[in-house]
Every structure is written in C-alpha cells, then in structure tokens.
Amino acid sequence: MNEKIKELKVSAIENGTVIDHIPSHAVFQVIRILKLDSFDNMVLFATNLESKKYGTKGLIKVSSKFFLPEELNKIALVAPHASIIEIRDFRVSSKKIVETPDHVNGIVKCFNPNCVTNIEQVTTRFTVVEKEDLRLKCHFCEKITRRSNMEFK
Amino acid sequence: MKNKSLVSINDYTKEEQLRVLELAREFEKNPVQTILQDYVVASLFFEPSTRTRLSFESAVNRLGGKVIGFSEASNTSVKKGESLRDTILTIANYSDLIVMRNPIEGSARFASEISPVPIINAGDGANQHPTQTLLDLYSILKTQETLDNLHVAFVGDLKYGRTVHSLVIALCNFNTTFHLVSPLELKLPSSVKMHIKEKNLTYHQYTDMEEVIPNADVLYMTRIQRERFSDPLEYERIKNSYNLHHDMIINTKDNFRVLHPLPRVSEIDINVDSSPKAYYFEQALNGVYVRQALMALILGLH
Numbered sequence: 001m002n003e004k005i006k007e008l009k010v011s012a013i014e015n016g017t018v019i020d021h022i023p024s025h026a027v028f029q030v031i032r033i034l035k036l037d038s039f040d041n042m043v044l045f046a047t048n049l050e051s052k053k054y055g056t057k058g059l060i061k062v063s064s065k066f067f068l069p070e071e072l073n074k075i076a077l078v079a080p081h082a083s084i085i086e087i088r089d090f091r092v093s094s095k096k097i098v099e100t101p102d103h104v105n106g107i108v109k110c111f112n113p114n115c116v117t118n119i120e121q122v123t124t125r126f127t128v129v130e131k132e133d134l135r136l137k138c139h140f141c142e143k144i145t146r147r148s149n150m151e152f153k
Numbered sequence: 154m155k156n157k158s159l160v161s162i163n164d165y166t167k168e169e170q171l172r173v174l175e176l177a178r179e180f181e182k183n184p185v186q187t188i189l190q191d192y193v194v195a196s197l198f199f200e201p202s203t204r205t206r207l208s209f210e211s212a213v214n215r216l217g218g219k220v221i222g223f224s225e226a227s228n229t230s231v232k233k234g235e236s237l238r239d240t241i242l243t244i245a246n247y248s249d250l251i252v253m254r255n256p257i258e259g260s261a262r263f264a265s266e267i268s269p270v271p272i273i274n275a276g277d278g279a280n281q282h283p284t285q286t287l288l289d290l291y292s293i294l295k296t297q298e299t300l301d302n303l304h305v306a307f308v309g310d311l312k313y314g315r316t317v318h319s320l321v322i323a324l325c326n327f328n329t330t331f332h333l334v335s336p337l338e339l340k341l342p343s344s345v346k347m348h349i350k351e352k353n354l355t356y357h358q359y360t361d362m363e364e365v366i367p368n369a370d371v372l373y374m375t376r377i378q379r380e381r382f383s384d385p386l387e388y389e390r391i392k393n394s395y396n397l398h399h400d401m402i403i404n405t406k407d408n409f410r411v412l413h414p415l416p417r418v419s420e421i422d423i424n425v426d427s428s429p430k431a432y433y434f435e436q437a438l439n440g441v442y443v444r445q446a447l448m449a450l451i452l453g454l455h
Binding site for chain 2: 110112114115116117119120121122138139140141142143144
C-alpha cells in the first residue's frame with residue numbers, strides 16, 4: 001500500500017519504461033548513460049525517495065520509449081539492482097532486473113591517466129572481470145578500474 | 154604466427170611461446186643470415202632504451218635486414234603534436250614490421266589494432282614487455298634444460314617491475330613454485346598472484362632473500378627504483394637489504410643461476426659477475442636470438 005502511494009509521487013505514464021531502485025546518488029549518471037538529457041519525450045525523475053530495501057532510492061520514468069536490453073544493462077555499472085518496468089496502457093507489461101554486461105565500450109573512462117585512451121582519441125573498451133564488486137579491465141593498458149574510481153566520459 | 158602482433162605475453166599460447174624459443178636455438182647456432190635482406194623493420198623508440206633497442210637492431214642487422222626509426226621522440230613529428238595513430242599509419246607505409254617502445258600504457262595494443270603491418274611491443278610504460286619475457290624464458294630453458302617444475306625466486310621490486318609480472322604469468326604454464334622476496338611495500342600485486350592461484354601453483358613470500366637461495370633453481374633479481382619511495386631514508390634502508398654478494402651463492406645448487414633484466418645498480422655486487430652462476434650478461438645476449446626468432450616467425454619466414 002505504502003509503495004503504491006510513493007509510486008504516485010511521480011505521475012504515472014501511459015506507455016514507456018520505469019527504471020526503479022536506482023541508488024539516489026546515481027540518478028543523474030543513469031540519465032547520462034541513457035542519454036536522456038537529449039531525449040524529446042517526457043522524462044520524469046525523482047531521487048531520495050524512501051525505500052524499504054535500500055533506505056532511499058531514485059526513479060526515472062521515460063514516456064513512449066522501450067530500451068534494448070544492451071542499452072539498459074549499461075546502467076548496471078552504477079545501479080546494479082535497478083529494476084526495469086515496461087508500461088503499456090498504464091499497466092505493467094514486464095518487469096526485470098538489469099544485468100551487468102560482460103563488456104563495456106565507450107561509456108567509462110579508464111582511471112589510469114597514462115592509458116592511451118586518455119591521451120589519444122581512442123574509444124575505451126573494458127572486460128568486466130568481476131560483476132558484484134565491479135572491476136573493469138582496460139583492453140589497452142590492462143589496468144583495473146573499480147566502481148570507486150569510475151568516471152564517465 | 155605470421156602477421157600476429159605481440160603486445161602482451163598472453164597474446165601467444167604456450168605452444169607459440171615454445172615455438173619462438175625452439176627457433177631461437179636455431180638462430181643461436183647460426184645468428185648471421187640473409188633472410189631479412191628484403192625487409193625493412195621500423196624501430197620506434199619514443200623513450201630511451203639501450204638493451205632492447207640495440208638488441209632488436211642487432212637482430213635485424215645480423216639477418217641482413219634494414220632498420221629505420223628513431224631512438225627518442227624529441228626530433229620527430231610527435232614533437233609537433235602528431236598523434237600516435239598518424240605516426241603509425243605513416244610509418245607502416247615504409248616498413249614490414251614495427252617495433253615500438255612508448256611510455257603510454259596501452260599504446261602498443263592500440264597501434265596493433267590500427268596498423269596494417271604487425272607490431273612488436275618493446276615496452277609500453279609500466280604495462281607489458283613481452284620480448285623480455287621470452288628472452289627470460291629462453292635463458293631459464295637454456296640454463297635449466299627445462300621450464301617445468303622449477304623453483305624460481307624473484308627478488309626486489311615485485312610491485313612495479315613489469316618484467317616480473319609478465320614472467321610470473323608466463324611461468325604459470327610450467328608448474329613453477331614461486332618464491333617472492335620483497336619489502337612489504339613492494340609485494341607482488343594481487344592481480345598477478347591471481348594467475349598463480351588460478352593454476353593452483355604454490356608461492357611463498359619473504360622479506361629476507363638469504364633463506365630462499367639454497368633451494369632456488371633460478372634467482373631473478375630486479376632493481377629497486379628510488380622514485381618508488383617518498384622517504385629517501387626508507388629507500389636507502391631497503392636498497393641495501395637486497396644486495397647479492399658472491400659469498401651468498403656459494404652453497405647453491407649446481408644448476409642455480411642468477412638472472413637480472415638489467416640495468417643493475419647495486420643489487421648484484423660486481424664480485425658475483427665472475428661466478429659461473431652469474432648469467433645476466435648471457436641473458437642479454439639471448440635477447441638477440443629470441444628477437445631474431447620472433448621476427449622471422451611474424452614475417453612468415455619460418
């Protein structure tokens with residue numbers, strides 16, 4: 001019951017995608033990763049909502065947009081427990097949890113300042129060597145970028 | 154292995170690495186040939202190096218090939234702001250193979266992916282230096298007559314020494330027992346130990362080198378660099394605790410050999426040099442044969 005009322009703090013959408021259980025501090029990163037800042041449809045977002053499971057959480061609703069799984073899985077880097085709810089005609093048509101991808105290309109910066117990707121014009125490429133306690137191995141300099149020193153391009 | 158760039162030691166399988174070592178033996182028997190007479194090798198050293206650059210160039214020259222290139226970046230178009238991409242694409246037009254040392258980590262991988270000719274990484278910053286690893290393997294094979302089941306002791310800066318990292322990873326294919334001797338602040342990183350653990354091999358860690366020497370087959374010494382320490386007194390203390398003297402290797406196994414990637418500073422006293430168990434200068438010579446073998450394989454001449 002309580003959960004329902006909270007959901008309504010952000011208006012319902014008729015068709016589109018709801019991304020729930022985003023850590024509060026990561027909402028703006030998710031917006032950047034999904035490039036919602038240059039999106040034309042209605043985007044609603046909220047942060048620091050109460051959450052029974054996580055204390056606080058963020059939430060994003062994107063109207064009239066259904067994402068490909070590989071687009072959404074990128075956000076697992078900052079929101080590993082986010083749930084993706086697709087809404088059709090005001091009803092939940094599917095609900096799933098994001099999965100951390102095996103490879104990450106282009107979104108994340110290599111933390112090594114002496115890596116070629118930070119010096120030449122090269123798109124970053126990482127292999128995810130550890131999903132839970134996130135560790136990304138740079139394809140070029142072979143150094144490990146962790147969640148704590150992860151920056152986005 | 155034709156046209157296959159060598160960036161990291163793991164780019165080559167164990168079998169491919171052994172193929173290089175096998176062929177290196179052939180070149181050692183017969184190091185002066187003309188198989189490279191129609192080839193041009195570009196030697197691009199964006200930072201200074203003595204051994205690596207000269208042994209590559211010597212390897213090419215003894216096989217009749219031509220070398221073009223530079224030994225530092227300061228009088229090239231890199232100084233004018235040219236990107237690495239443009240430098241590589243240009244020089245690939247003039248050569249059949251590019252040997253590159255560059256202080257930027259990952260530069261060799263990047264170059265190998267844009268270059269139409271194969272790249273041999275001669276060191277990319279603190280990352281990889283695979284030809285050193287191959288010549289280290291060759292030196293171990295030659296002195297021990299096998300690579301399998303050896304006790305190899307690594308001494309010195311195990312944290313930042315890239316030659317140590319690559320050699321440890323390569324030896325994980327040969328059931329090695331590792332003896333790791335370093336000050337606490339320069340221990341082998343866990344990312345390298347991970348490879349030892351994956352193969353279920355044994356490693357022991359020490360801070361004192363004397364106890365490992367009697368049981369070791371190979372003692373691989375490395376230089377401890379002053380710039381790794383914020384406190385100069387700490388550097389002096391640690392530097393002096395890893396000095397190998399002649400009397401320390403008297404009671405060693407017959408097959409015991411001392412290796413060092415060079416240059417050395419004070420970690421091996423010159424009184425060790427005259428011992429038949431000192432192998433570091435032969436090790437540097439082996440670099441020529443290994444590089445001859447590698448280039449011959451990459452150019453498809455064997």
